[in-house]
Amino acid sequence: MNFALILFVLLLVTGALYAVDVLKFRKLRSKNGPEPLWVEWGASFFPVILIVFVLRSFLFEPFKIPSGSMIPTLLVGDFILVNKFTYGIRLPVINKKIISINNPERGDVMVFRYPEDPSLDYIKRVVGLPGDTIAYQNKRLTINGKPVEMSKIADYLHPERLYYSEQYSAKMGKVEHRLLNDTDAPAFIPDVARFPYRENCTYNAAGVTCKVPDGHYFMMGDNRDNSRDSRAWGFVPEQNIVGKAFFIWLNFSDLSRVGSFK
Template sequence: MNFDFSLVLVLVTALAGVLWLIDKLVFAPKRSQALSQAEATAGRALEGKERDALLQQPGWADTARSMFPVLFVVLILRSFLYEPFQIPSESMLPTLKVGDFIVVNKYHYGLRLPVLNTKIVSNNDPERGDVIVFRYPEDTSINYIKRVVGVPGDVITYKDKVLYVNGEPQQQELLAKLPPARPTKLLLNERLDGKKHRIFRDVYRPVIDGTWEVPEGHYFVLGDNRDNSKDSRYWGFVPEALLVGKASAVWMHWEGFFSFPDFSEVRQIN
């Protein structure tokens, strides 16, 4: 089972808000009434510790009052503005490495309700070359990250490890053979709509050929580690309804608990 942090955050925020409201509407008036009765009995206004003791909130109410504004701000920021993600696989090498922590712009493709992912405000549409985070069509509890290579109406062909968009081959420029002596992998610059990004191609991995026409409201995505990526060539198109946001920047790299976080590779994602 996958951990749905968005759902947990919504539930915890709602619980804190409800508890705070119950205390404010039900128990706070009773505390004020108890104070008034104590002052009437004493024949004077109570001050200091006496007053504080009668008006003191129970622990659960004080915690809810303190946590609700913080949780609410985090919920708004994470749901509608920016959300952090960690790269879990090598499918986007060399652009993104395992252990990269990225920031995803949640409002670039429109505002969506948390958990339901229903769009409530439209904005930009994904463009060829965008690196996007989306819910995996075969299991929407999992987030994937890939590069958009085909938008609605495009005809995408992948042949002999070369990408064709509407019949036009996307130019590949060799940068390095890795390792140089007996290369098993090629590092290349690929031009997609004239914009460059780097990709890996395995020398010995079998070719996956095919042609796909992108339907309305869907996108065709590939990993930059072309021969080591499960993407639209395997499971089909990404529906617009499953978009999460645009990957905008790497803000930290952290290999794991036995290493130190590395902030030296902070960069925009191209």
């Protein structure tokens, strides 16, 4: 469901009703007379919908984490806020950038429209920038020939499934974060799609090596063996970017997670 489009249509309808009421019918009503239903239930909602539309389209948009691909950084049930303007101002609905501000950086947690189905929003970590060579071999990440700095920390216990994953602290650019690997999961990449610029990637039993094309980004989940990401479905084009995730504002199961984003 395209919520942005639905909100835009509601804005147009209520805005039209509001304008008609202000310019014509409000002048014809007695000062203390009752408002007709189309004003009470239509035009009166216009200011509220306008504020929501502006906030959601240009400033901040809430999302709920639906899967475990970003564990341990983000858990299922986390409600997060996404900064819609940090990478530039985009027109609502069509998502076309009209003002450039910043470019995504390695380590950013980014929301984007899923390349295989742009009606879906995905969230992963930015690993590769345009022009980078990304190698994920034997569960170790290398960027432009340089291994990403990692150190082993205490294993991570998945509370709902009651099993452990190896946990690492990694540094990518200016960002330090945690990631998971499962020792019993294979290194090769299963279920690889036929995606644009597929010829930029080489697959083998140990993983994949890709050259990121111009205007595209290589995304990976922090839960490395439980994330279907750029390793399988390819690169994220710049026009699919939604914004940068930066804050957990609610988790009904664990209120201590509010504000914990690292």
